[in-house]
Amino acid sequence: MSFKTYLWIEDRKEKSSYIFWKTLMSQLCPNVIVESKQNNTELIKAVKTVTDKENNYIIIYDNS
Secondary structure, X not given: OOOOEEEEXXXXXXXXXXXXXXXXXXXXXXXXEEEEOOXXXXXXXXXXXXXOOOOXXXXXXXXX
């Protein structure tokens, strides 16, 4: 089984930060799956529920 790498971001898909990371990853690391978690609260919930050890997660958290 091959592992996957996810980049999780708190911004919604139509927001500039998500578009930036999606575009950057498509150019630099096209195998990274960029996923929106909609907001900071949902991102934190998602991080707390990660239990698998096969995949990698990159978490982008904007603390502004």
